[in-house]
Amino acid sequence: MLKKLKKRVAKGFTLVEMTIVLFIISLLILIIVPNLGAQRKHATSVNQEALVNMIQNQVELYHDDTGDVPTDLSQLEKGDYLTAKQVRQASRENITLQNGQAVVQ
Structure with missing residues (x-):
């Protein structure tokens, strides 16, 4: 009789054990x-702030080199102060130049 009991012991998880595991995983996800x-959101704002600072530094370099204040990011791109990729990123982030200052709109 003991041999029959040992054979009937199934390996695996019970429904209760599986339910508890799923409950714990759900709590962790929540x-x-x-x-x-x-x-x-924090990473986006830090990235945006860094981009504004970099553009502002390039505006100052442009002003030191030419004596003019750029009115558009494309002027900085044409003068090789910014890459096309940086200008596209600034456009996506709604960063523009106003009175020689890089601002987020």
């Missing part, structure tokens, strides 16, 4: 997902 959104 905690992590909102934090990812906040981190993404």
Whole structure:
């Protein structure tokens, strides 16, 4: 009789164990997902701030070299102060030049 009991013992997880594991995973996801959104917004704002500072530095270099203040980012691109990729990124981030200052609109 003991031999029959040993054979009937199944290997694997019970439904209760699987439910508990899924519940724990769901809780972790509920905690992590909102934090990812906040981190993404913070990273975007830091990136945007760095881009504004870099553009402002290039505006100052342009002014030192030419004596003029650029009115458009394309002037900085034509003078090799910015790359086309940087200008496109600034456009996506809504960064423009106003009175010689890089601003986010």
